[in-house]
Amino acid sequence: MKPQLILLGAPGAGKGTQAARLVKEFGYNHISTGDLLRGEVAKGTELGLRVKQVMDSGDLVDDQLVLDLLKANCDLSNKVYIFDGFPRNLEQAKALEEHVLKGTPSKAVNFDMNIDVLVERITNRRIAQKSGEIYNLLTRPPKVEGKCDVSGEDLIHRKDDNEDTVRNRMNVFKSANGPVVDYYKAEGRLINIDAAQEPDAVFKTLSEVLS
Numbered sequence: 001m002k003p004q005l006i007l008l009g010a011p012g013a014g015k016g017t018q019a020a021r022l023v024k025e026f027g028y029n030h031i032s033t034g035d036l037l038r039g040e041v042a043k044g045t046e047l048g049l050r051v052k053q054v055m056d057s058g059d060l061v062d063d064q065l066v067l068d069l070l071k072a073n074c075d076l077s078n079k080v081y082i083f084d085g086f087p088r089n090l091e092q093a094k095a096l097e098e099h100v101l102k103g104t105p106s107k108a109v110n111f112d113m114n115i116d117v118l119v120e121r122i123t124n125r126r127i128a129q130k131s132g133e134i135y136n137l138l139t140r141p142p143k144v145e146g147k148c149d150v151s152g153e154d155l156i157h158r159k160d161d162n163e164d165t166v167r168n169r170m171n172v173f174k175s176a177n178g179p180v181v182d183y184y185k186a187e188g189r190l191i192n193i194d195a196a197q198e199p200d201a202v203f204k205t206l207s208e209v210l211s
């Protein structure tokens, strides 16, 4: 059985792009707490209304609330998951182990990258929700402006992908990610990936690690 995968890394480091390929080629299930939260906001649920402002500012949503949402949306009994966007701090890493993984074999992949270059990457990011394709207006523009090459759907510019919010998201990341990386390293479960490489090279490394 393949290990459950926990993707760590700054916003824009390529976690979503790689997750989409791992789903296609290795049969993983992708679970992103950011996507789950955005889904709640879009549906206008009570939870969505509570978290909207926090998300728009780039701060972190309450740990327990995100953990509950995660637990409600994954079932480890016969599936292998990619956890994307969770854990964001040491408390979440411990909670993931205690309440979700419960000893199931897992590896944490650290998308290592100089985060100063990421602000430009994210502000130019455009997302196709249905197909999962991720574009960049500078480095991977769609063939037709505003449309996904694969599905033709309208591309989305996430509300929190603006420069001010992105800078805050990077600061939030810098202050909480170190202990998470140290935690998995101490457990011998950490895989470091140079996320500044081209996406194909990152995927090749990941595939080798998983095979």
Ligand code: AMP
Pocket: 011, 033, 034, 035, 037, 054, 055, 056, 058, 059, 060, 061, 062, 063, 066, 084, 085, 086, 087, 088, 092, 160, 169
């Ligand atoms: P993401 O799509 O992972 O960049 O997440 C977008 C936003 O959702 C973040 O800036 C947070 O406001 C919120 N969020 C996502 N995952 C978490 C988490 N594990 N803990 C707290 N807040 C989260």
